[in-house]
Amino acid sequence: MSSYVRLVYDRIDFLEFKQNILFLKQPQHKASVFYELTLEDFLKIRDFTSSIEEKISIGEKYTINDYEKELFKIWAPIKSYPSSSTLVAKVLMSEDNFNSLFKYLN
Incomplete structure (x- = not known):
């Protein structure tokens, strides 16, 4: 795949990520962060999340x-958003892998 096509796909993923954050965030929370x-930064987060899914x-x-x-x-500003890690994981992971993150907390 050419680098241009890869860039286009990455940008589309980035836009979909931001859109899904807005759809899934709590209504009372602002997602301005x-x-x-x-x-x-998004690509680093996506690659990290993908490696976690593999694990x-x-x-x-x-x-x-x-x-x-x-x-x-990876991206420190996200600390200021309540439940940010849960929201990011929900957007980027498959449902089974997302649920696995909470399996050992009980």
Whole structure:
């Protein structure tokens, strides 16, 4: 795939991510922190989330707290948004992998 086509796909993913954040956020919360998110930061978050999904798929134990710690290292401004890690995981992960993040908290 050419670099131009890859860039177009990345931008589409980025726009869909921001759109889904707006759809899934709590009504009382403002998602203005995501306005500051750049394409490069999004790609880092997406790649990180993809690697976590791979780990979960092979049976590694991974919790939402583990995910959150690493997510905050990648893009620190997200700390200011309530339940940001849960929201990002819900948008980027498959439902089964998302649910697996909460399996070990009980």
